[in-house]
């Protein structure tokens with residue numbers, strides 16, 4: 210069965226080199242739907258608590274929220290960084306606290322200090338799905354991702370890859386010692 214959670218992301222981007230209005234900088238509220246598959250955990254009668262899926266995903270994805278997402282070859286990138294530099298906010302600001310960790314994958318690099326994500330490909334809804342899967346595939350057994358942004362939407366399905374040992378009392382993943390990090394439940398081997 211599947212547990213399904215959604216995450217809102219507000220971001221600015223543009224399609225560099227695209228012939229259409231999307232070549233101009235603009236913003237969206239994007240909605241990401243994450244579907245995680247596993248057996249139903251009998252103890253709690255769920256696959257995985259949705260708030261835990263959200264927490265795990267948000268650690269990484271908050272880098273995209275209230276962020277600027279630009280392709281690596283977009284000339285706006287050095288221009289924006291130059292302004293941030295001159296303004297003294299390129300390497301952080303006191304009110305920039307909602308930062309994820311600075312990830313780097315083949316498809317995207319996050320610069321949380323200046324709320325910027327630099328992508329290899331144009332950040333379309335399809336592009337976002339590729340980026341998100343790469344970031345989360347080893348943390349969650351994702352079998353489907355859907356991303357909608359304005360009138361655009363895309364979805365992709367993925368093979369089930371991992372099964373997670375979960376706490377029968379609160380449903381979250383047990384650590385490598387078979388102990389629940391939340392309630393202290395210990396698995397008997």
Ligand SMILES: [Zn+2]
Nearest residue numbers: 222231235237
């Ligand atoms: Zn757009």
Ligand SMILES: [Zn+2]
Nearest residue numbers: 376379389392
């Ligand atoms: Zn527990």
